[in-house]
Amino acid sequence: MNAQSHAHGAHDHTPSGWRRYVYSTNHKDIGTMYIVFGLIGGLAGGILSMLMRIELAEPGPGILGGDDQIFNVFVSAHGLIMVFFLVMPTFIGGFGNWMIPMMIGAPDMAFPRMNNISFWLLIPSAILLYASPFVGDGPGTGWTVYAPLSTSGHPGPAVDMVIFALHLAGASSILGAINFITTIFNMRAPGMTLHKMPLFVWALLITAFLLLLSLPVLAGAITMLLTDRNFGTAFFDAAKGGDPVLYQHLFWFFGHPEVYILILPAFGVISMVIPTFCHKPIFGYLGMVYAMIAIGVIGFVVWAHHMYTAGMPINARAYFVAATMVIAVPTGIKIFSWIATMWGGSIEFKVPMLWSIGLIFLFTVGGVTGVVLANAGIDYALHDTYYVVAHFHYVLSMGALFGIFAGFYYWIGKMCGRQYNEAFGQIHFWLTFIGVNITFFPQHFLGVAGMPRRIADYPDALAGWNLVSSLGSYLSGVAALWFLFVLWHTMTRGEKCADNPWGEGANSLEWTVPSPAPFHTFEHVPTIRSSAGGH
Amino acid sequence: MRIGRSVFSIIGAPALVMTAAGTAFAAQPLPWQTGFQPAVTPIAERVAAFNDLLVPLIVAVTIFVMILLGYVMVKFRRSANPNPSKTTHNALLEVVWTVIPIIILIVIAIPSFRLLYFIDKVPDDVGLTVKVVGHQWYWTYEYQDHKFSFDANLDEKAKPRLLETDNRVVLPVNTTVRLLLTADDVIHAWTVPAFGMKFDTVPGRLVETWVNVKKEGVYYGQCSELCGARHSKMPIAVEVVSKEKFTAWVADAKKKFATGPDTTPAIATAAVSE
Numbered sequence: 001m002n003a004q005s006h007a008h009g010a011h012d013h014t015p016s017g018w019r020r021y022v023y024s025t026n027h028k029d030i031g032t033m034y035i036v037f038g039l040i041g042g043l044a045g046g047i048l049s050m051l052m053r054i055e056l057a058e059p060g061p062g063i064l065g066g067d068d069q070i071f072n073v074f075v076s077a078h079g080l081i082m083v084f085f086l087v088m089p090t091f092i093g094g095f096g097n098w099m100i101p102m103m104i105g106a107p108d109m110a111f112p113r114m115n116n117i118s119f120w121l122l123i124p125s126a127i128l129l130y131a132s133p134f135v136g137d138g139p140g141t142g143w144t145v146y147a148p149l150s151t152s153g154h155p156g157p158a159v160d161m162v163i164f165a166l167h168l169a170g171a172s173s174i175l176g177a178i179n180f181i182t183t184i185f186n187m188r189a190p191g192m193t194l195h196k197m198p199l200f201v202w203a204l205l206i207t208a209f210l211l212l213l214s215l216p217v218l219a220g221a222i223t224m225l226l227t228d229r230n231f232g233t234a235f236f237d238a239a240k241g242g243d244p245v246l247y248q249h250l251f252w253f254f255g256h257p258e259v260y261i262l263i264l265p266a267f268g269v270i271s272m273v274i275p276t277f278c279h280k281p282i283f284g285y286l287g288m289v290y291a292m293i294a295i296g297v298i299g300f301v302v303w304a305h306h307m308y309t310a311g312m313p314i315n316a317r318a319y320f321v322a323a324t325m326v327i328a329v330p331t332g333i334k335i336f337s338w339i340a341t342m343w344g345g346s347i348e349f350k351v352p353m354l355w356s357i358g359l360i361f362l363f364t365v366g367g368v369t370g371v372v373l374a375n376a377g378i379d380y381a382l383h384d385t386y387y388v389v390a391h392f393h394y395v396l397s398m399g400a401l402f403g404i405f406a407g408f409y410y411w412i413g414k415m416c417g418r419q420y421n422e423a424f425g426q427i428h429f430w431l432t433f434i435g436v437n438i439t440f441f442p443q444h445f446l447g448v449a450g451m452p453r454r455i456a457d458y459p460d461a462l463a464g465w466n467l468v469s470s471l472g473s474y475l476s477g478v479a480a481l482w483f484l485f486v487l488w489h490t491m492t493r494g495e496k497c498a499d500n501p502w503g504e505g506a507n508s509l510e511w512t513v514p515s516p517a518p519f520h521t522f523e524h525v526p527t528i529r530s531s532a533g534g535h
Numbered sequence: 536m537r538i539g540r541s542v543f544s545i546i547g548a549p550a551l552v553m554t555a556a557g558t559a560f561a562a563q564p565l566p567w568q569t570g571f572q573p574a575v576t577p578i579a580e581r582v583a584a585f586n587d588l589l590v591p592l593i594v595a596v597t598i599f600v601m602i603l604l605g606y607v608m609v610k611f612r613r614s615a616n617p618n619p620s621k622t623t624h625n626a627l628l629e630v631v632w633t634v635i636p637i638i639i640l641i642v643i644a645i646p647s648f649r650l651l652y653f654i655d656k657v658p659d660d661v662g663l664t665v666k667v668v669g670h671q672w673y674w675t676y677e678y679q680d681h682k683f684s685f686d687a688n689l690d691e692k693a694k695p696r697l698l699e700t701d702n703r704v705v706l707p708v709n710t711t712v713r714l715l716l717t718a719d720d721v722i723h724a725w726t727v728p729a730f731g732m733k734f735d736t737v738p739g740r741l742v743e744t745w746v747n748v749k750k751e752g753v754y755y756g757q758c759s760e761l762c763g764a765r766h767s768k769m770p771i772a773v774e775v776v777s778k779e780k781f782t783a784w785v786a787d788a789k790k791k792f793a794t795g796p797d798t799t800p801a802i803a804t805a806a807v808s809e
Contacts, residue, residue: 059696069764142761148738149721153671153763238739244722245737278611280619287629309724310735311742314655318648325640329633335600336632342607344620349612357604364600368593375643377650378589380733381571381582384724384759449568450728452759455767459697459755461564 014519022120025112027097028517030119032415034093037122038404039487041085043480044130048078050477053439057470059460071456072140073133079143080162083262084169085126087400091265092176092211093119095407096204098415100180102510102517103198105189105526110182118176125168132161142454144255147236147247151228160229163222170215177211180204189509191528195289198508199282202289203268206296207261213300214257221250245310252303260299262396263363264292266403267334270356273406274338276505277353278345284337291330291337298327308376309383317376324374331367335360350502351425355406358433359399366394369444384454387447393440405432405483413501417516418494424486431479438472560752562729563695572729575750575775578654579731585650592639654732657745662710669716669723669736669758672765676704681785685792689768697767698755703774705788707781708751716742724760727773735760748775 015023024030052074055062064070097115101108109115132139136156141149150159184205188197197205225247227233234240236247275282282288305324308317338360347353369391373379382388405428413419442465451462458466500511513521562572574580610616666677666684677684685702693699706712716725718736726733727746734742748754756771776784 067764068767072761072764072766075761137764140761140763146722146761149761149763153721238737243739245740278619281621281623283623283625284629285623309733311737311740314652318651321647321651322644325644328640329636332636333629333633337629339600339603339607340625340628342604342611344616344622345607345611346613346616346619347608347611349608357608361601361604365597368596371640371643372586372589372593375585375589375647375650377647377654378582378585380654381579381728381731383733445567445569448571449564450572450726450756451564452726452757452767454761455757457697457767459564459695459757461566461568461695464567 023116025108025116026519027101027109027112027115028415028519030115031094031097033119034089034097035095035415037119037126038086038090038094041081041089041126045078045081045086046477046480048074048081050473052078053470053473055456056458056466058467059458059463061457064456066457068456069137069140072142072454073138075454076139076142076145076162077129077133080129080165082396083143083258084166085122085129087262087396087404088169088173089122090404091262091269091400091407092173092180092204092207093122095200095265095269095411096176096180098517099411099510100183100201100204101187102513102521103201103508104184104187104192105509105522105528106183106187107520107522109179110187111179114175114179118172118179121168121172121175125165125172128161128168129165132158132165135161144248144251145222145225146251147225147228147244148238150225151236160226163226166222167219170219173211174215177208177215180208181212184208189522189526189528195286196528199271199285199288199292200265200268200508203264203271203292206292207264210257210261210264210296210299214254214261217250218254221247221254224250245307245312248307248310249304252306253300255306256303257296257299259392259396260295262400263403264295266359266400266406267292269403269407269410270338270359272508273352273356273410274341276410276502277348277350277356278342279348279503279505280341280345282337283340283343284333287333288337291333294330295327298323298330302327305374305376305379308379321374321376325371328367328371328374335364335367350409351420351422351429352406352410354426354429355402355409358429359402359406362394362398362402362437366391366399369394382447384452385447386443386451386453389453390440390443390447393436393443397440398436405429411510412490413494413497414510414513414515414517416491416494417497418490419497419501420486420490420494424482424489428479428483428486431482432476435472435474435476435479439469439476440472442466442468442472560750561754562727562752563698563755564728571731574729574731575748575752575754576730576732576746577749578746579729581650581653582731585646588646589643592643596639654744657713657743658711658747660711661713661745663707664713664715665704665706666715666717667725667736669718669720669725669762669769671720671763672758672769674700674723674725674769674771676702678785678788681789683789683792685788687772689770695755698757698770698772700770700772703753703772705774705776705781705784706746706748707778708748708775710778711745711747714744714746716744721762722760723758723762723769725756725771726759727754727756727771729754730756730773733759748773751775751777 021029055064135158139158139162224235228235234242236242236244271282302324305320373391409420409425445465446462451458497515499514500506509526571583574583664679666679668675673686673688675684675686687700687702690699690701716734716736718738723736724733725736730746734744752775754773758766758769
């Protein structure tokens, strides 16, 4: 192997066999591996959520026989897998790798070999995380891994495995972020100025900065956990002069930007999909860009709204209330700009558009409950109840995941050369839409009634809404199986996809290359004629 | 009995069935409940009032977005509007949808800060101080004015299941009770939904808060911070009685818990959070 292979324009040096993937320096192959990795993560995390909802379908010991630790391990693994092994790899590693170079007219990523190691670091990370539940009592700490439950509360190697898994996944993401930033700043085709970049590229650029600035803090925090656990330090051990709340500050300094890392790429995807299917340029391009930048910047100064009940000084709590509510403004600008894009358009309700409209509506529902939770005074009542679970699943399960599906249906023809079946895709959308709403809307009721999060058994009076929620999740499970069928059907039976199956609304550069996109795109540097962003 | 604080009553929640008049008042989750538990402290009443401001606002915003979406989906569908406009800017519109949310947020923020500072300020007329210590997986209550303490474990056989403890915390009605919260192993969280409050009990920290329960009865809550293998099995049961009954209970409790556990953690007063 040599680094020049991607530079030869005249011949298509596609490696074959296992070398093509293990040694891969090609952004499309690496993107494909990320998407497969994300699919496996989504299935694993989804199975865990099914098991939790089966346990919670009725009060009593349930299928876990009253062993709360197993349930806690499910809770932890579900959260970690969905965040680190579904949403991040699919959006950033998958769609980002596939589309960013094509959208900016670059032949590949700036550092193809670093791109390779970014992906392959995830494999040992995944092995550690997927194996940790089977070691000792497993990591029953929640995805937040709060000390001291994760230090003195969990002897045995399971939590150490989670820490190492996060170290590796973090290193992978930092390298990926450096790659995206360098690529986007240096490898744009002539004429592709920053203010002409498609909004998906903007979203990934901002996401990459959030990753680069937040993940080192997580790495530091979990390293301190590691030394507290194994080497006798006491960063978070109150008995020796440490402070458990310090860990929470460090974790959420990463954790809050992390939720924007999960949702900004979804904003980017639907900002491509909506103009395509409205046959109309995006409304307020610059406003959309600066709203995302504002969300990214403010996202770094609101972290302690996750910690209102942890006993911070009152004026600090007041500050975090104010800062948190400010985020609603740029988020509102985005929602209204998408609707304004649709206004006056000529809307085709194809599958990617359905997921995008679903995202706009359900993200709004999750957004307004976020405004409620931003107020510390009422958060004292709602913190760590199912209201919070409902809130963040509305913005993630229905925000980020809807964005993933919008992107999948939008780009699958470009990626594999075969187009999905429109009716099958619409069935998938409606099953999921109905399923997730039945699952998560009743959880608002459970939360205000006082049901705590992360409990394996609950007072009998809460049985009703819990059963409804479980039934909804079974429907979502059926939707996930249906998606597997759609995937199989598309790959094997799908019709040949045209270079641009969507018509004149789809004007970003990936639609100018053949479907499936060839191993090497842009043998000649493309010229940017019209504005890609509609600005 | 006020049950009108139903969060989602606007969208047609089933009516709540409350304990029949005459039996002891108890606050706990009820089947198909959609709103807060009845508020029995000044804090909970203000939380409920603030919620009554928030819910109409967020429902209105959601319905507004839904109507807009529905309108554009019908009006500008391909068959109805085959020729799309090319509009990409409207400065006035963009200013409006920036300014109006800011106004809504200010409307929310003013009562929000008022509530936050109200909760934070312990009134001067404290009549009783109870220290609450979280353990895996039970609570210890120290009546510091009366020099006794006891543990409260889940009562496995009692109803309501998972909510009742072997020893209830007994508090006098209409009395400002200062709560000092801490823990001695991992973080727990002490909450009673009907009191409208919840605070983490953090090892090495002492959090001060207060309740003043206006109605006699039994109130239930559950540990609300993931604390390990029996997180769902360390409930909180508070019995609020008249001042006379409370005095009698203290006399009994002093004898009953004379040999009670001395569970004061050595580090518990290391830091006092405001």
